[in-house]
Amino acid sequence: MSRPARIRRLDGPQAAAAIGALADVLVDCVEGGASVSFMLPIARATAEAFWRGVADGVARGERALLVAEDPETDEVIGTVQLVLAQPENQPHRADLSKMLVHRRARNRGVGGDLMRAAEAAARDHGKTLLVLDTASPEAERVYERAGWIRVGTIPNYALMPDGPPCATTIFYKEIAQA
Secondary structure: OOOOOEEEEEOHHHHHHOHHHHHHHHHHHHHOOOOOOOOOOOOHHHHHHHHHHHHHHHHOOOEEEEEEEOOOOOOEEEEEEEEOOOOOOOOOEEEEEEEEEOHHHOOOOHHHHHHHHHHHHHHHOOOOEEEEEEOOHHHHHHHHHOOOEEEEEEEEEEEOOOOOEEEEEEEEEEOOOO
16 A cells, blocks of 8 residues: 555445455454454454444444545555444543554554544534543554543553453543534
């Protein structure tokens, strides 16, 4: 991939059509050691079931789903979600979730591109506060470069895909409306 990734926001039918490609990215990330809610070995059927649920949430307007595509092959190489459905007293907030970049597409700015697109999508939905958690030092650097604020780290918050407990760092970012 020599040109920047193409970032697209998927609607419900597009999200449903992309389940296979999204499952490929999720399986690659989990097999690469990413602590993103799944354990090894991750079955492809598990990844596909997860993305079916996401596609349903997108169709209901509860989530926004963005994908990064290789502009030369149209292959999905990354993704991020915004969880838009929040409690009644938090209509201004969204959770950034499942920021995933395929291992072969890392260190090319894909994560940063996805973050900027997610922030723009949040603004489109009237959100002014975003929050996320991560167990990845590499992802922490992406978030910090994008202006996110580190709140703190919770030890033993989750498990790594191969079993040991890991800490999770919480970040937030306030975004202005356009």
